[in-house]
Amino acid sequence: MKISHVKQDINITPELQARIDELISHYPADKRKSALLPVLHEVQDAHDNWLSIELQDKVAEILNIKPIEVYEVVSFYTMYNQQPIGKYMFEFCRTSCCAIRGAENLMDYTCNKLGIKEGETTPDGMFTVVGVECLGACGYAPMLQLGDYYRENLTEEKMDALIEECKNGQVKLH
Ligand code: FES
Structure with missing residues (x-):
């Protein structure tokens, strides 16, 4: 899939943030990146099943990693969608x-x-x-x-x- 230029509303609700925090808590404090895949699943599920560049940047910010570290994972696995998809x-x-x-x-x-x-x-x-x-x-x-x-x-x-x-x-x- 190609990267989309469609604007996506980003909404990290308190419930989603709590779920993300819970996933991050499974790993040592200096290894937050290890939670990247499950966090991406949670965030994608909460955003109409796709991940815009802006949303990927947000995930990088949450995990305190570089955006490229998110991009390379999202673009590798087909279970992450980089553009809006059908229901x-x-x-x-x-x-x-x-x-x-x-x-x-x-x-x-x-x-x-x-x-x-x-x-x-x-x-x-x-x-x-x-x-x-x-x-x-x-x-x-x-x-x-x-x-x-x-x-x-x-x-x-x-x-x-x-x-x-x-x-x-x-x-x-x-
Ligand atoms: S070749 Fe289709 S599921 Fe393995």
């Missing part, structure tokens, strides 16, 4: 087992059905489709991650049903 993000595994079992065709099918290309979000802000590397569920290929859950042994029919479930608000993300 439902289909993260298709496209590594070997899933590729052999038709992941690319399935991703194309889904993109065509939603009228977007890989990496894009539908204009109504509902769906994003991205390709990611192995998610460790190779025996259930092809598969995707949606929120905190995996959808496995996918077919075009299952994608049709999943999209309908999302549209009807029947899908649990967390």
Whole structure:
């Protein structure tokens, strides 16, 4: 994903700050950086599931580390989003087992059905489709991650049903 220039409202609520403090407390005072990954998850969850540069700078400030130390982590892991994403993000595994079992065709099918290309979000802000590397569920290929859950042994029919479930608000993300 490319870095976004969309402005993001940053709101470190007392509840979020307390959760961050609790995560930081798991590590020695001079090793606050060790809390970076879980803190990024918490902050992202509280900000519509994405991390603007300004928000990444805020995380650096909270952890008392350099902004580049946050950027390099956020840009490395696909679970951190650098631009606004849809309410439902289909993260298709496209590594070997899933590729052999038709992941690319399935991703194309889904993109065509939603009228977007890989990496894009539908204009109504509902769906994003991205390709990611192995998610460790190779025996259930092809598969995707949606929120905190995996959808496995996918077919075009299952994608049709999943999209309908999302549209009807029947899908649990967390
Ligand atoms: S290759 Fe797709 S989950 Fe491992």
